[in-house]
Amino acid sequence: MNNQSGVLAKRSLALLLVVAVAVTAVIGWWPGKNTVVQPPEEIEDYLFWQAKDLTDFKLIGANSKTLSLNDLKGKWSFIFFGYTHCPDVCPLTMGVLGQAFRLLEKDPAASQEIQGIFISVDPKRDTPELLKEYVAYFNSKFTGVTGDTAQLDALARQMSALYTIHPREPEKTGDNYLVSHNSTVFLVDPQGRLYGRFPPPQAPQEIAEIFIKIRMFYNERSKKRWFFF
Amino acid sequence: MVFFLKTFISLALGFVALSASADGVNIQIQGPWVLAAPPNVKVLAAYLEIKNNGDKPQILTNVSSPAFEQVGIHRSVMHGNTAHMEHLKELTIPPRASVVLKPGGLHFMLTDAKKPLHIGDQVPMTLNFKDGGKIAVTAIVRSGQIEGMEDHQHMDHSGHENHKH
Ligand SMILES: [Cu+2]
Numbered sequence: 001m002n003n004q005s006g007v008l009a010k011r012s013l014a015l016l017l018v019v020a021v022a023v024t025a026v027i028g029w030w031p032g033k034n035t036v037v038q039p040p041e042e043i044e045d046y047l048f049w050q051a052k053d054l055t056d057f058k059l060i061g062a063n064s065k066t067l068s069l070n071d072l073k074g075k076w077s078f079i080f081f082g083y084t085h086c087p088d089v090c091p092l093t094m095g096v097l098g099q100a101f102r103l104l105e106k107d108p109a110a111s112q113e114i115q116g117i118f119i120s121v122d123p124k125r126d127t128p129e130l131l132k133e134y135v136a137y138f139n140s141k142f143t144g145v146t147g148d149t150a151q152l153d154a155l156a157r158q159m160s161a162l163y164t165i166h167p168r169e170p171e172k173t174g175d176n177y178l179v180s181h182n183s184t185v186f187l188v189d190p191q192g193r194l195y196g197r198f199p200p201p202q203a204p205q206e207i208a209e210i211f212i213k214i215r216m217f218y219n220e221r222s223k224k225r226w227f228f229f
Numbered sequence: 230m231v232f233f234l235k236t237f238i239s240l241a242l243g244f245v246a247l248s249a250s251a252d253g254v255n256i257q258i259q260g261p262w263v264l265a266a267p268p269n270v271k272v273l274a275a276y277l278e279i280k281n282n283g284d285k286p287q288i289l290t291n292v293s294s295p296a297f298e299q300v301g302i303h304r305s306v307m308h309g310n311t312a313h314m315e316h317l318k319e320l321t322i323p324p325r326a327s328v329v330l331k332p333g334g335l336h337f338m339l340t341d342a343k344k345p346l347h348i349g350d351q352v353p354m355t356l357n358f359k360d361g362g363k364i365a366v367t368a369i370v371r372s373g374q375i376e377g378m379e380d381h382q383h384m385d386h387s388g389h390e391n392h393k394h
Contacts, residue, residue, distance in 0.1 A: 084267075084269075084270050084271075084272075085270070085271060085272045086272070086312075086314075087264065087266065087270070087272040087273045087274035087336070087338060087339065088264070088274045088303070088305045088314070088332060088333065088336050088338075089305050089312040089332075089333060091264055091265070091266040091267075091270075091274075091373065092264065092332045092333060092373050095372060095373050096373075130269055133267060133268075133269050134267045134269060134270065136267075137266070137267035137268075138267075162311070163311075176299075176340060178313075178314045180308075180311055180312065180313040180314075181311065181312060182310050182311050182312075183307070183310060183311070183312040184310045199310050200307065200310055200312070200333070201333055
């Protein structure tokens with residue numbers, strides 16, 4: 001009798017264990033499945049596989065105002081590395097981004113969260129005051145900054161936005177030299193992480209539409225995170 | 230403006246050639262424009278289409294403009310996502326073909342503007358060819374919107390830029 005009840009107890013314990021494991025698995029699986037939100041296919045190519053934390057930096061804008069990682073937090077930042085002596089790719093891209101920002105005004109919630117940052121990799125010729133005027137031409141939500149080579153290099157490296165300042169062409173006089181630069185528009189999320197990118201050639205409609213979807217995906221994902229974890 | 234009027238008139242009259250170079254080979258220039266940039270920038274880019282209606286290649290060797298200290302023939306090239314600019318000594322337009330200068334590619338690099346330029350301003354330029362031929366054009370400063378939006382803008386502007394079409 002004693003023996004029998006012992007077997008029974010063992011059996012119920014085993015059953016309980018199986019049930020417990022099953023329940024845990026189901027509970028674990030359920031929210032888990034909901035939490036791993038896959039990005040919609042159309043925005044996949046614009047997103048980094050994993051959002052990348054940026055280390056702090058210090059760049060200088062007009063009136064000696066500094067721009068650091070903290071200034072990127074709480075907003076979506078569209079970042080472009082260029083230089084004002086670039087007559088073709090830079091004004092073209094800045095024009096496209098400015099137009100995209102105007103298109104985004106149709107979505108006031110999204111529009112309130114965006115800022116554009118033009119980082120000049122040519123601090124020798126581009127003063128912060130000149131940059132202020134330069135970016136204002138394209139959009140009022142743009143900030144122009146530059147910095148010393150070490151700061152520029154450190155940030156550019158984190159975004160894989162390498163640039164090269166070329167020696168002056170021999171036949172040219174004065175201060176004329178060319179700079180090669182990455183013409184991707186980088187997207188930093190409100191947590192200050194490198195989140196996405198718009199490779200060249202960009203179009204205003206493309207940037208606006210993709211950004212709306214990226215933002216929606218981001219908000220959706222953080223909402224789920226918040227509830228289940 | 231004069232240039233556009235000429236274009237318009239010659240097209241209307243059925244003449245294709247705007248200018249003939251020394252050996253009588255026809256070169257036609259279409260749609261010259263300058264990409265608008267903030268007034269404080271020193272360097273701008275001009276674009277146009279050069280059509281060679283003749284049977285011999287034409288070689289553009291030099292461009293000048295009274296509005297700029299220097300004009301060069303440039304090409305933007307993408308290596309991956311990195312934009313480079315290269316200087317070209319000359320630009321060959323093959324016979325019965327055209328070469329299009331457009332944003333993100335071939336352009337005339339206009340360096341050191343003598344005064345700030347704004348949308349709607351005119352920039353006179355002279356294209357000099359190897360055989361001695363010269364063509365004077367006037368480029369209009371405008372924004373670099375994509376085609377669809379441009380058309381939209383044109384409509385909004387009550388046809389003031391319609392000579393382009
Ligand atoms: Cu150039």
